[in-house]
Amino acid sequence: MILRTDFKLTWIYLTGCLVFMLASVAYGQETSDRETHKAQLDAYRQQVAQAAQVFLDTSNTDNERAAAIESYGSFFEENDVAGARRIILNPEESPRIRALALIRIDNILMKDDSLVIHLLRWLEEPETPKELRHTTARVLQGAMFSLLMLNTLHADYLVTLRVLTRDMDMKLREMAFTTLAAKGDNYAQQQLLEGLESSEKALLPPHLSVQLLGLRLNEKIYPVLHDVMLDPPDEATRLETVRLLGGYEPSQARIIRYLKDPNESEQIRRAAMGTLNANDPENFPSHVLPVILEESASDDLRSYGIHAVKQRRMANRFKLLGLPEDEFDKAIRMLERNSESATIRGVAMEYIRKVH
Amino acid sequence: MILLPTLTSNFFQSKNLTRHPLVILVFAILLAVFAGCAVIPTRPTESFPLLEIQVNNTSETIDDYITWAPTYCRIRIINHNQFTSAIDVTLNNMNLDPASPGGKLLFDTVVSQSNPTTTATQTTLNLSLPADGSWANFVIAGQFGSPSLRDKDAVIQVTENRPDSTGITLSRKALMVRIRKNANTLTREERDRFLNALAILNMTFDNYEIYQEIHSIAFGQAHSGPAFLAWHRIYILRLERELQAIDPSVALHYWRFDEAAPNVFHNDFMGGPPISGFADFSLSNPLNTWVIENLSGILRSPQFSPATSPTTLGLIDEAATLNLGGTGSLYANFRSMEGNPHGMAHVSAAGGGWLGSLTTAVRDPIFFMLHGNIDRLWAKWQWTYNRYDPIMVASYSPQGAYSPGNIRMGHYLEDTMWPWNGLTGDPGTPTDPNDDRPSTAPGGPFPQTVSRFLSPPPTPRPFDTLQYESTTLNPSGLGFAYDDVPFK
Numbered sequence: 001m002i003l004r005t006d007f008k009l010t011w012i013y014l015t016g017c018l019v020f021m022l023a024s025v026a027y028g029q030e031t032s033d034r035e036t037h038k039a040q041l042d043a044y045r046q047q048v049a050q051a052a053q054v055f056l057d058t059s060n061t062d063n064e065r066a067a068a069i070e071s072y073g074s075f076f077e078e079n080d081v082a083g084a085r086r087i088i089l090n091p092e093e094s095p096r097i098r099a100l101a102l103i104r105i106d107n108i109l110m111k112d113d114s115l116v117i118h119l120l121r122w123l124e125e126p127e128t129p130k131e132l133r134h135t136t137a138r139v140l141q142g143a144m145f146s147l148l149m150l151n152t153l154h155a156d157y158l159v160t161l162r163v164l165t166r167d168m169d170m171k172l173r174e175m176a177f178t179t180l181a182a183k184g185d186n187y188a189q190q191q192l193l194e195g196l197e198s199s200e201k202a203l204l205p206p207h208l209s210v211q212l213l214g215l216r217l218n219e220k221i222y223p224v225l226h227d228v229m230l231d232p233p234d235e236a237t238r239l240e241t242v243r244l245l246g247g248y249e250p251s252q253a254r255i256i257r258y259l260k261d262p263n264e265s266e267q268i269r270r271a272a273m274g275t276l277n278a279n280d281p282e283n284f285p286s287h288v289l290p291v292i293l294e295e296s297a298s299d300d301l302r303s304y305g306i307h308a309v310k311q312r313r314m315a316n317r318f319k320l321l322g323l324p325e326d327e328f329d330k331a332i333r334m335l336e337r338n339s340e341s342a343t344i345r346g347v348a349m350e351y352i353r354k355v356h
Numbered sequence: 357m358i359l360l361p362t363l364t365s366n367f368f369q370s371k372n373l374t375r376h377p378l379v380i381l382v383f384a385i386l387l388a389v390f391a392g393c394a395v396i397p398t399r400p401t402e403s404f405p406l407l408e409i410q411v412n413n414t415s416e417t418i419d420d421y422i423t424w425a426p427t428y429c430r431i432r433i434i435n436h437n438q439f440t441s442a443i444d445v446t447l448n449n450m451n452l453d454p455a456s457p458g459g460k461l462l463f464d465t466v467v468s469q470s471n472p473t474t475t476a477t478q479t480t481l482n483l484s485l486p487a488d489g490s491w492a493n494f495v496i497a498g499q500f501g502s503p504s505l506r507d508k509d510a511v512i513q514v515t516e517n518r519p520d521s522t523g524i525t526l527s528r529k530a531l532m533v534r535i536r537k538n539a540n541t542l543t544r545e546e547r548d549r550f551l552n553a554l555a556i557l558n559m560t561f562d563n564y565e566i567y568q569e570i571h572s573i574a575f576g577q578a579h580s581g582p583a584f585l586a587w588h589r590i591y592i593l594r595l596e597r598e599l600q601a602i603d604p605s606v607a608l609h610y611w612r613f614d615e616a617a618p619n620v621f622h623n624d625f626m627g628g629p630p631i632s633g634f635a636d637f638s639l640s641n642p643l644n645t646w647v648i649e650n651l652s653g654i655l656r657s658p659q660f661s662p663a664t665s666p667t668t669l670g671l672i673d674e675a676a677t678l679n680l681g682g683t684g685s686l687y688a689n690f691r692s693m694e695g696n697p698h699g700m701a702h703v704s705a706a707g708g709g710w711l712g713s714l715t716t717a718v719r720d721p722i723f724f725m726l727h728g729n730i731d732r733l734w735a736k737w738q739w740t741y742n743r744y745d746p747i748m749v750a751s752y753s754p755q756g757a758y759s760p761g762n763i764r765m766g767h768y769l770e771d772t773m774w775p776w777n778g779l780t781g782d783p784g785t786p787t788d789p790n791d792d793r794p795s796t797a798p799g800g801p802f803p804q805t806v807s808r809f810l811s812p813p814p815t816p817r818p819f820d821t822l823q824y825e826s827t828t829l830n831p832s833g834l835g836f837a838y839d840d841v842p843f844k
Binding site for chain 2: 030033034037038040041042044045048071072074076103106107108109110135138139141142143144145146148149150173174178182183184207208211212214215216236239240243244246247274275277279283300303304307308311312314315316
């Protein structure tokens with residue numbers, strides 16, 4: 001066919017061959033990309049296996065063993081996983097090595113209740129070496145987050161956490177309270193509330209206790225936070241209570257007063273703005289307007305107020321169509337022309353541009 | 357046309373005007389115009405073809421968004437009554453400079469796409485447009501590695517093929533190669549569009565809060581079981597589509613948690629290092645006024661600095677994750693990634709914050725970027741080991757539909773998933789806890805869209821999540837792709 005004198009057909013034939021070759025190369029390239037990637041993963045797996053052998057070899061020093069697996073987060077081969085498991089359970093091994101082994105096989109906890117039971121036990125025991133204990137806490141926290149959430153041992157995990165709320169190790173105590181409070185655990189919440197009501201019973205710093213109670217608010221928490229807001233042990237704690245009480249009716253008037261008080265700290269006023277925006281969005285523009293007009297207030301504070309209203313009105317612009325400008329809009333227009341602050345004039349201009 | 361300059365010259369010579377500067381200038385201008393006219397390709401004005409190009413074979417522009425997967429398109433002559441013969445055209449990418457950023461397209465004929473594992477591969481495509489105005493079909497795809505940076509930056513250009521090679525451009529069609537990207541690499545514009553859409557969703561009557569409500573009671577429906585990946589693929593897809601209803605150029609970008617992400621954990625993006633436990637935002641960042649469930653701000657205290665990643669705390673990296681499938685690369689083993697890296701990412705990023713618990717995690721919008729990466733890892737595992745066929749045990753297990761045992765209802769391949777199936781309470785055997793569901797099913801069925809009708813169906817199953825890419829045999833994929841996961 002190539003020898004035919006018909007130039008047009010020859011040209012078509014050659015073009016077709018070229019296209020076919022290019023397509024083959026493209027397809028072949030795509031296939032080889034996948035095969036290359038698979039080969040890289042296989043090579044990685046082999047590297048991990050080799051490193052695991054060094055780690056599992058107890059004749060090596062701890063430093064040699066740790067260095068061998070430093071770059072590898074997980075073991076894959078069944079023998080290596082089994083070897084690591086033996087190390088974890090071997091009290092003759094150093095805490096450092098046991099911790100390193102644990103981190104590398106944490107995904108087998110899905111199928112290894114026996115190992116989970118061991119982990120829970122030495123997590124509870126203050127005599128467990130700190131490094132191993134902290135790694136165990138972290139591994140269990142990651143596994144219990146969702147993978148083992150329905151495991152029958154999950155209830156045992158919560159019991160262990162409750163024990164840890166009174167542990168001398170503050171990091172573990174804080175971790176335990178955080179996990180329990182986020183679940184709305186009654187025991188943990190009660191401990192935190194009692195600690196706020198009486199400082200002798202406090203197991204955590206009060207500002208942290210308030211923050212953790214804020215993870216799962218309920219009716220019994222609000223009155224305690226209100227009292228703390230009125231008579232706080234320190235300013236950091238008052239700040240945390242203000243953040244949470246914008247929707248609690250007995251507290252609202254006080255929070256609005258904090259917002260409008262030019263002598264109040266900026267942090268408190270800003271927290272007041274945030275909680276009122278979250279809990280009273282309809283009236284928020286009227287709450288925040290005096291602060292926005294207050295030329296002595298910081299640009300950050302005033303800008304925050306304008307941005308907050310802007311965001312909500314931009315999102316709901318269709319509801320504002322055809323409506324006349326309200327007092328807030330008029331005030332922003334006035335600020336855009338007359339504010340002493342260039343920053344506020346700019347923020348006001350952006351509000352007008354985006355909302356109207 | 358040739359005579360006119362000659363006559364003009366004779367006239368000026370007779371009037372002794374030939375050396376006047378103004379005359380010379382006018383003459384030069386006239387010459388230039390006539391010379392230019394001579395090379396402009398023209399056709400009789402009564403037969404200039406007007407073309408219509410459709411992406412996804414619809415006239416709608418809201419579905420002019422493609423990925424690396426093949427997308428059916430078609431083109432025709434609108435004013436075909438003026439033509440007696442077909443018009444030969446070449447389709448190519450208007451953005452020809454390989455060095456310039458932005459979306460780039462590839463083309464192919466429909467016939468060459470008979471293999472469902474291939475996508476368009478040609479940089480140009482020749483078509484013959486029928487003179488009777490009927491459609492000529494073709495296929496396009498985004499060129500892997502060249503996603504769009506903004507809406508409509510990928511352009512199909514249609515040029516007429518003329519014997520003298522002086523083809524004129526007959527038509528153009530702008531679209532977007534919309535891809536989920538590594539959030540740490542976004543341009544400022546991409547970042548801001550994403551943030552604005554997210555903030556608008558947050559501020560529009562409970563449109564974001566519904567996601568928090570769903571996830572806070574999902575427990576066994578979405579976790580601690582085989583459907584963990586499938587459930588979250590649908591869950592985050594729903595949010596992505598709501599963001600796209602606000603701004604169609606937005607995709608749900610991912611937080612690559614095994615690498616340092618200083619641009620993500622920045623006060624201009626998802627929040628910088630915390631102040632008093634709360635993520636810090638710049639004043640103009642829309643997330644600065646985030647509100648959720650009567651709370652303001654975002655409670656998050658990452659246990660790593662923006663310059664590092666949770667791998668320093670034991671989170672496993674991508675290579676380790678992709679190897680979790682073990683010998684045979686089985687889904688049953690791969691899904692253990694729910695523990696590490698998934699759980700580890702949550703607790704590492706949370707510190708004492710919302711991300712650290714199932715019931716509060718979605719209050720923090722970075723949840724969706726975290727799960728974007730979880731989904732990307734699953735997609736990459738699928739690509740690496742060719743795990744798209746849902747009826748292969750290696751791709752997904754358990755197969756079939758629920759039967760009493762150790763695995764909860766909703767986790768089998770053929771089970772519909774809560775909440776989209778609307779089922780609540782204990783619909784089955786009272787003594788079987790594995791078929792129980794929450795008492796409510798917020799959010800309703802999965803919303804349908806014009807461009808992706810029935811994909812996924814209103815009550816999706818794990819089955820519907822595996823072949824997430826559209827193919828020529830299954831044109832209605834889920835409509836997303838990742839910047840570093842090629843088409844199958």
